[in-house]
Amino acid sequence: MKDTIEIRWHGRGGQGAKTAALLLADVAFKTGKYVQGFPEYGPERMGAPITAYNRVSANPITIHSNIYYPDYVAVVDDSLLETIDVTHGLKPEGAIIVNTRKSKEEITAMLNGYQGEVYTIDAKDISVKALGKNYPNSPMLAAVVAVTGVMEPEVFLKEMRASFEHKFAKKPEVIDGNMKALQMTLDAVK
Amino acid sequence: MAIRERLSGNEAVAYAIKQINPDVMPAFPITPSTEIPQYVATYIANGEIDTEFIHVESEHSAMSATIGASAAGARALTATSSCGMALMWEELYVAASDRLPIVLALVNRALTGPININADHSDSMGARDSGWIQIYAESNQEVYDNFLQAFPIAEHPDVHLPVMICQDGFITSHGVENILLVEDEKVKEFVGEYHPEHFLLNNKEPMAVGPYAVSNYYMETKRAQREAMKNAKKVILEMADKFEKLTGRKYSFFEEYKMEDAEYAVVIIGSAAGTCKAAIDHIRETTGKKVGLVKIRVFRPFPEEELAEALKDMKAIAVMDRSEMFSATSGPLGAEVRAALYQAKSNAEVVNYFYGLGGRDITVEDFQQVYANLEVMAETHEVKGMYDYIGLREK
Numbered sequence: 001m002k003d004t005i006e007i008r009w010h011g012r013g014g015q016g017a018k019t020a021a022l023l024l025a026d027v028a029f030k031t032g033k034y035v036q037g038f039p040e041y042g043p044e045r046m047g048a049p050i051t052a053y054n055r056v057s058a059n060p061i062t063i064h065s066n067i068y069y070p071d072y073v074a075v076v077d078d079s080l081l082e083t084i085d086v087t088h089g090l091k092p093e094g095a096i097i098v099n100t101r102k103s104k105e106e107i108t109a110m111l112n113g114y115q116g117e118v119y120t121i122d123a124k125d126i127s128v129k130a131l132g133k134n135y136p137n138s139p140m141l142a143a144v145v146a147v148t149g150v151m152e153p154e155v156f157l158k159e160m161r162a163s164f165e166h167k168f169a170k171k172p173e174v175i176d177g178n179m180k181a182l183q184m185t186l187d188a189v190k
Numbered sequence: 191m192a193i194r195e196r197l198s199g200n201e202a203v204a205y206a207i208k209q210i211n212p213d214v215m216p217a218f219p220i221t222p223s224t225e226i227p228q229y230v231a232t233y234i235a236n237g238e239i240d241t242e243f244i245h246v247e248s249e250h251s252a253m254s255a256t257i258g259a260s261a262a263g264a265r266a267l268t269a270t271s272s273c274g275m276a277l278m279w280e281e282l283y284v285a286a287s288d289r290l291p292i293v294l295a296l297v298n299r300a301l302t303g304p305i306n307i308n309a310d311h312s313d314s315m316g317a318r319d320s321g322w323i324q325i326y327a328e329s330n331q332e333v334y335d336n337f338l339q340a341f342p343i344a345e346h347p348d349v350h351l352p353v354m355i356c357q358d359g360f361i362t363s364h365g366v367e368n369i370l371l372v373e374d375e376k377v378k379e380f381v382g383e384y385h386p387e388h389f390l391l392n393n394k395e396p397m398a399v400g401p402y403a404v405s406n407y408y409m410e411t412k413r414a415q416r417e418a419m420k421n422a423k424k425v426i427l428e429m430a431d432k433f434e435k436l437t438g439r440k441y442s443f444f445e446e447y448k449m450e451d452a453e454y455a456v457v458i459i460g461s462a463a464g465t466c467k468a469a470i471d472h473i474r475e476t477t478g479k480k481v482g483l484v485k486i487r488v489f490r491p492f493p494e495e496e497l498a499e500a501l502k503d504m505k506a507i508a509v510m511d512r513s514e515m516f517s518a519t520s521g522p523l524g525a526e527v528r529a530a531l532y533q534a535k536s537n538a539e540v541v542n543y544f545y546g547l548g549g550r551d552i553t554v555e556d557f558q559q560v561y562a563n564l565e566v567m568a569e570t571h572e573v574k575g576m577y578d579y580i581g582l583r584e585k
Contacts, residue, residue: 025366029196038365041222041307041549060368062329062464064361065553 004057005148006067010086011076014046016137020076021052023141024150028056030159031151036061049084056150070094074144076123076136078102087114097143097189099123099136104190119147121189130181131174138178142185153186192370192437199327199362202334202369203269203295203355204229208239209377210341212293213264213384216244216255220274221307222359223297227269249274253281253294260290261399263389265341267292271359272299275313279320285352286321287411288400289418291344291384292352294322295337298460298512299359300548308549309358311459312513314489315522321415323353323422324490328445328463330367333357335439336487338372339429341381348421358461360549372437380436419491426488443493445485446500448474452482454564455501457527458510459486462545462552469557481561492526498534505568506539507531508560510580512546519576539567545580556580 007024011017018039025037036055042048053067071094075086078100087096095117098107101124108118123139131138145156160182164175197205204226207215217227233239242259246252252268259266270278275296285292300310314324323343327333337355344353357363372380390399403411423443430441445463448470449455456466463485473481484500486493501507509528511521520528524542531540543560545552560580567573 022366025196029368034368035196036365036367038361041360041364062467063554064328064358064365064461064464066551068553 003059004055004061005071005150006069007054007056007072007074007144007148008067008070008090009052009054009074009076010080010084011050011052012046012080013048013050015076016135017050017074017076018052020074020137020140020144021054023137024054024144025056026163027141027145027156027159028054028150030163031155033057034059034061040066049080072097072144072148074140075099076140078107081107081110085112087111090114090116092116095119095147097121097140097147099140101125117147119143119189121185123185126181126184126188130184131177138181139185142182143189146186146189157182192372195369195371196366197330197369198225198364198366199330199333199357200225200297200364201229202330203337203357204233205371206334206337206377207241207267207295208233209372209374210265210338210381211239212241212267212341214242214244214256214259214266215268216246216252216259216266217268218246218249218252218270218274220249220271222299222363223269223271223274223295225363226295226297249277250281253278253285256292257281257285257288257290260285260292261288261389262391263386265345265384267294269295269297271297272301272307272313275317276301279317282317282320282322284400287415289350289415290352291341291350293337293340293344294352294354296354296356297359297363298356306548307359309361309461310512310547310549311356314354314356315513315515317354318490318522321351321419322490323349323351323419323426323488324356325353325488326356326459326486327362328461328485330362330365331369331439332487333362334369334371335433335437335441338377338380339433339441341384342429342432343422343425345384345386346425347387349418349425351415351418351422356460361461370437376436380432423491423493441487443486443488443496444500445483445487447483447485449482449484449500451480453480453503453505454507454561454568455482455484455504456508456510456557456560457484457486457497457501457523459489459523460512462510462512465552465554466557469554469561472554473558473561479561479565486523489523494526494530494533497527498530498536501527501531501538502534502536504536504538506541506564508541508543508564510543510545510560514544514547521577524577539564539571539573541567541573542577543580544577544582550581552581
């Protein structure tokens, strides 16, 4: 992993792209990293395109600008590919991760000739199978961890279990479902 | 041992409030400061602190109630942003002239219009003449540290002035970063208990707060406020010193970054200073050019002589304002830094840039351009006009 990795998230208001960015900051923080997780705010409303960002580094981070040349881009909703140039500034040695039911070939054709790696994950399918509900956040987070290598998958799973145990102390039945969603994603991301 | 955490700027301020457990917090929600009273209300509801939270119907009332509580003898504070502070306008002056040690957590946001929710300093810069001490932060760590120092400065017998603790809306208020927290008992010891000398609820000393002053008295009260502001300089440094002993983190009126041998300097306030530091590191690493930064922490009182001393050997200086004041010439920081340099008979070329208004982003590359511009100015001894823009679209 290079010294600092920069990630840009694209989603729609209400889908949890900001939450996913904050979760990634959280779990990277727990592995001893310096982190930033921040949203770009506009006139927020449900369904409107939103952007969120992460910086993860071994050293303190002082930069407070948005990220224009990300190492990785994560797209929570593939309908954004039609209206937003999600690979804008994305480094060719980096990668893009898209939550979609479409094939990798179909997605690649929609990325304005992006030359880097393209990964797809059907976060909805995984979430419904593992949790019985469509919460794409956990699978997207796992996919980003798997692709970026920001931490080892085992460390990630261990930290996430601790975090779910804390967060869902009163709803322990959802812990296993969430952990299953993470494991399924780590196995499925391609 | 400090507590390693990751918090947003709003969470950090709310956490500091929890650790201080003040007596009274009246507040009215406004973006992007809303989370602060929200978190504090949660702490109160959970029984973690016993602060009296007052739900008010406007910011005018929020500051009025804070003034009332403080005059009564309570340790009182509130939080707001932008138009919320504009609605407190009248009371800001009342708080300062009544010499009440109130703390205001201000999350800087542009004033309307057009309506905009993002970071700029037009709210606090507009209030720079209201008699409040103003302390600004680059990061979540700094806004937390500044907040812990606020009451000790405000309540010091030589000061007795309200303090505004400012941070940039969304950029730090909603951005999660690493932070080192001070343990509760150390915070309690550092901030101390508040025992006002004079207060309304003291039945042994009947008094009035905020009465009418005829011309025969008004001017002397203004002089007294000025003296308190001058005293604040000494007390701010004392508290910074005490805080450094507690945490190892050093604070002053401003931070000097790579200024030991610098020839070109940026003077700036707030979160963009961190982005500028990254530009400085890059320029020094790749070209060896002697570039540095002066980041203003304390804008009121204004550290005029100290700034002039720090900038005296510069060939060229860019003073950067994140707010308009429509003088049709310099912005607020630009004008005051120029005045300080004139007084010190500086020969540096000085340009004043407006940047980041209404949350317009400023990048490492923008700062690289600023330093390149300074180099040209130093060589040609030519500055095009009193001000210019960074990041403005011309087409």
